Amino acid sequence: MDHIHLTGIRAYGYTGYLPEERVLGQWFEVDLTLWLDLSQAGHSDRLEDTLDYRSVIQTVKHLIQTAQFALVERLASAIATAILDPEVSPPSLNRVQVRLTKLAAPIPDFAGKITISLTRDRL
Secondary structure, eight states: OOEEEEEEEEEEEOOOSSHHHHHHOEEEEEEEEEEOOOHHHHHHOOGGGSOOHHHHHHHHHHHHHHOOOSOHHHHHHHHHHHHTSTTTSOTTOOEEEEEEEETTOOOTTOOSOEEEEEEEEOO
């Protein structure tokens, strides 16, 4: 199966377990892998025969900026569900992997990143 990878989608959002995370916010980064058949687009050279990346990127950014979940797992799941919505992606998109990274988690003595990775299929 063919893939499209969209990486480095960044937005400022208000998801986090601690109350100050939902008030002050923080940066998130999303990488996506999208499974779909690209053979028709490979022959036709028409945008209508593939996935319009712009709508997917806008959907991800909008969710990060407006959602206020306690858990990043919930935000990652909401992103996957939104991308699989037929209003956002073509019927040929049958699977999405979301890798959501919290770039600066408020954990004492921890300078790393936290990444949630999940894969969802269109039913």
